[in-house]
Amino acid sequence: MYAQPVNKVPTRNPLLKLKMACKANVYALCVVARFSAAIVGGYIFTAVFTSLLSLILPLKKSDAVLLSISLTILVYSCVFIWAFAVKSLKTIWITILLTSSACGLSIALLKGWL
Amino acid sequence: MKESFFRSMTWMHTWVGLLVCWLLYLIFFAGTISFFRDEVTLWNQPALHSIQAPQERIAQQREQIIAGVDYLKATAPESGRWGIYLPTEREPQLNYAYEKPRPEGKRFGGWQDHYINPTTGDSLQQPRETKGGNFFYRLHFDLHYIDVRTARWIVCFASLFMLVALISGVVIHKRIFKDMFSFRKNKGSRSWLDGHNVSSVLALPFHIMITYTGLITLIFMLFPYPAMTAYDDGVRGLFNDVTPTNVRTKSSDVAAPLTPIDSVLDQIYTNWPNADLTRFSIKDPNKTSATITVRASTGTLVRDQTPTMLFNGVDGSLIAKSVDEYSSTEVFYDSLTALHTGRLANPLLRWLYFLCGIAGCIMIATGCIMWAKRIRERMKKDQKASFGLKLVEGLNLATLMGLPLATCAFFIANRLLPLSLTQRADKEILAFFIAWLAVALFSLFKRAKMQWYLLAWVNAVACISVPLINALTTKGNIVSYLLNSQWALFSFDLVCLVCALLFALQAKKLRTQLHTPTPTTRSNHVTKNSLVEQKA
Numbered sequence: 081m082y083a084q085p086v087n088k089v090p091t092r093n094p095l096l097k098l099k100m101a102c103k104a105n106v107y108a109l110c111v112v113a114r115f116s117a118a119i120v121g122g123y124i125f126t127a128v129f130t131s132l133l134s135l136i137l138p139l140k141k142s143d144a145v146l147l148s149i150s151l152t153i154l155v156y157s158c159v160f161i162w163a164f165a166v167k168s169l170k171t172i173w174i175t176i177l178l179t180s181s182a183c184g185l186s187i188a189l190l191k192g193w194l
Numbered sequence: 195m196k197e198s199f200f201r202s203m204t205w206m207h208t209w210v211g212l213l214v215c216w217l218l219y220l221i222f223f224a225g226t227i228s229f230f231r232d233e234v235t236l237w238n239q240p241a242l243h244s245i246q247a248p249q250e251r252i253a254q255q256r257e258q259i260i261a262g263v264d265y266l267k268a269t270a271p272e273s274g275r276w277g278i279y280l281p282t283e284r285e286p287q288l289n290y291a292y293e294k295p296r297p298e299g300k301r302f303g304g305w306q307d308h309y310i311n312p313t314t315g316d317s318l319q320q321p322r323e324t325k326g327g328n329f330f331y332r333l334h335f336d337l338h339y340i341d342v343r344t345a346r347w348i349v350c351f352a353s354l355f356m357l358v359a360l361i362s363g364v365v366i367h368k369r370i371f372k373d374m375f376s377f378r379k380n381k382g383s384r385s386w387l388d389g390h391n392v393s394s395v396l397a398l399p400f401h402i403m404i405t406y407t408g409l410i411t412l413i414f415m416l417f418p419y420p421a422m423t424a425y426d427d428g429v430r431g432l433f434n435d436v437t438p439t440n441v442r443t444k445s446s447d448v449a450a451p452l453t454p455i456d457s458v459l460d461q462i463y464t465n466w467p468n469a470d471l472t473r474f475s476i477k478d479p480n481k482t483s484a485t486i487t488v489r490a491s492t493g494t495l496v497r498d499q500t501p502t503m504l505f506n507g508v509d510g511s512l513i514a515k516s517v518d519e520y521s522s523t524e525v526f527y528d529s530l531t532a533l534h535t536g537r538l539a540n541p542l543l544r545w546l547y548f549l550c551g552i553a554g555c556i557m558i559a560t561g562c563i564m565w566a567k568r569i570r571e572r573m574k575k576d577q578k579a580s581f582g583l584k585l586v587e588g589l590n591l592a593t594l595m596g597l598p599l600a601t602c603a604f605f606i607a608n609r610l611l612p613l614s615l616t617q618r619a620d621k622e623i624l625a626f627f628i629a630w631l632a633v634a635l636f637s638l639f640k641r642a643k644m645q646w647y648l649l650a651w652v653n654a655v656a657c658i659s660v661p662l663i664n665a666l667t668t669k670g671n672i673v674s675y676l677l678n679s680q681w682a683l684f685s686f687d688l689v690c691l692v693c694a695l696l697f698a699l700q701a702k703k704l705r706t707q708l709h710t711p712t713p714t715t716r717s718n719h720v721t722k723n724s725l726v727e728q729k730a
Contacts, residue, residue, distance in 0.1 A: 111209055119351070127419045134420035141424055142435045143523035148420040150527050153357065153409045160358045164206040165199055187423060 118163035121176040126156040128183040135190050207362040214352040215562040216593040223597050224334040226551030232284040233682040235326030238608050240668040241318050245286040248312045252470050259474050262290045263455045278474040281312045288312040323618040350416050357405045386564040393556040400550035407534035438514045439502040446483040453510035498532035559594050591641045595649040596633030602656035603629035609667045647704040654697035661687035
């Protein structure tokens with residue numbers, strides 16, 4: 081439950097610092113990093129994914145929107161939990177950013193923004 | 195891999211729960227009271243206590259509307275809005291309200307109410323200024339003293355954490371069925387864990403339902419993106435599409451006589467025979483832009499959108515009418531909101547909602563107490579408590595024991611504050627927060643078992659004084675409510691008494707612990723005691 085002593089190795093790179101801190105089990109930092117990945121990453125993915133869903137569901141427009149809106153919370157909580165189940169933070173961010181941009185791109189194509 | 199998954203889920207459950215448990219406790223507590231919002235408002239308005247529930251409520255509605263429009267025509271011809279609120283099963287009074295003149299820059303001036311006893315037709319004395327159950331309803335998702343939008347975002351994220359904690363809680367719970375029936379008493383943090391499990395598992399479907407649907411009620415703020423993608427004008431476009439009565443009209447200043455109400459009523463009753471109307475409101479009466487909106491009750495249907503009709507107020511023609519048949523998606527979406535608000539509930543179901551809400555409060559309370567207990571038990575004898583532990587213990591005491599006291603203070607203030615006080619409703623709310631602040635300051639000072647014991651007594655006294663002060667300051671009391679079968683008021687007083695009893699039991703239990711000579715207090719407030727904390 082408690083943080084263990086940290087081996088202090090000086091480094092400038094903040095990313096590396098974060099990684100090392102996690103390795104050294106600085107608890108608070110780990111918690112913050114996980115939560116931000118889950119909250120922010122989950123939010124981004126859910127927003128883009130459900131927006132795409134509202135366009136591609138084979139239903140009347142209002143029905144498609146209402147259905148995808150009703151499913152947002154389900155999607156968000158699944159991503160949230162997944163972000164805690166995966167070991168490396170990097171994997172989480174890469175997966176989220178890739179899938180979100182893929183969804184975003186499809187929306188842009190469907191709406192003819194490009 | 196599997197073991198590490200379990201470990202990460204346990205880790206997450208602890209953190210997600212701990213971060214927001216006090217806020218969640220407030221949300222659940224206020225939400226649980228809000229299931230009885232109308233009843234609490236009724237209790238807070240002694241002027242309405244004398245009303246007997248009318249025999250033929252629905253049959254009288256037509257005359258009530260006609261009389262209401264006549265009254266408002268004579269009283270407030272210049273007002274921007276009229277509202278006729280018809281008696282419902284839970285709200286016995288008839289209300290003819292009109293909008294007070296708008297202050298500079300405001301879009302709404304507030305309602306001037308005029309309450310009427312529907313059985314006798316007499317107007318009732320000016321009701322006292324109070325928010326009643328609406329205070330708890332608003333507190334439940336708007337919090338208080340902070341910007342509404344910010345508050346809703348905070349509440350949304352707390353609820354999201356709750357949902358995640360619920361799901362991970364099920365995952366980490368390997369013996370979910372067996373634990374449903376096990377409660378090991380007097381076993382330190384083990385007992386708290388059992389209490390946590392029992393309260394969570396017994397009402398698990400409710401917890402998941404209420405959290406998910408709660409998030410759905412605020413979904414257009416949290417995730418407007420699907421609507422923004424599909425519609426050019428975003429959420430408004432969606433609303434206009436699904437609710438045909440969502441028509442905006444520009445106000446005009448040109449005077450025009452109001453259409454005969456009889457013809458409008460005829461149209462309503464041909465469209466909806468046997469309708470149970472709840473509200474008849476007129477915007478811009480006596481102007482060319484006048485519109486009439488009529489709403490009917492959804493009854494016990496799992497449906498949140500009220501059936502609505504919109505009429506032109508000058509020629510009496512029907513402008514729009516809500517859809518009668520929903521598509522399956524609309525039914526799905528709408529029923530989620532309906533399940534959350536529980537307006538559909540008959541008294542028995544309402545009590546079930548209430549009990550499940552209390553189970554949720556117990557779940558949260560036992561969870562946060564357990565965290566502190568565990569850390570304490572693991573500590574070595576001479577080790578000093580860390581700041582984090584002290585903070586958690588302080589917040590536990592301040593929230594779990596502070597909220598019931600604050601609630602009692604709110605109701606006592608309702609009865610004791612002078613009626614002529616300016617901004618009386620706000621003063622009642624101030625009493626709520628001052629009482630809570632007092633407990634918080636008290637727990638800043640010390641939060642040992644002794645403080646729990648003292649606060650348990652304070653709470654017991656506060657709970658018992660609510661029905662006592664009610665009996666002394668109004669005409670009714672718990673016995674007369676029982677004799678006159680005024681069940682809402684009777685139950686309110688009864689719940690207060692039950693809470694007082696439970697707090698007294700908690701105090702007694704804590705007292706025996708305080709006097710046990712063994713210094714290794716493997717403590718055990720019984721979970722029943724946390725039952726206490728919720729009801730108030």
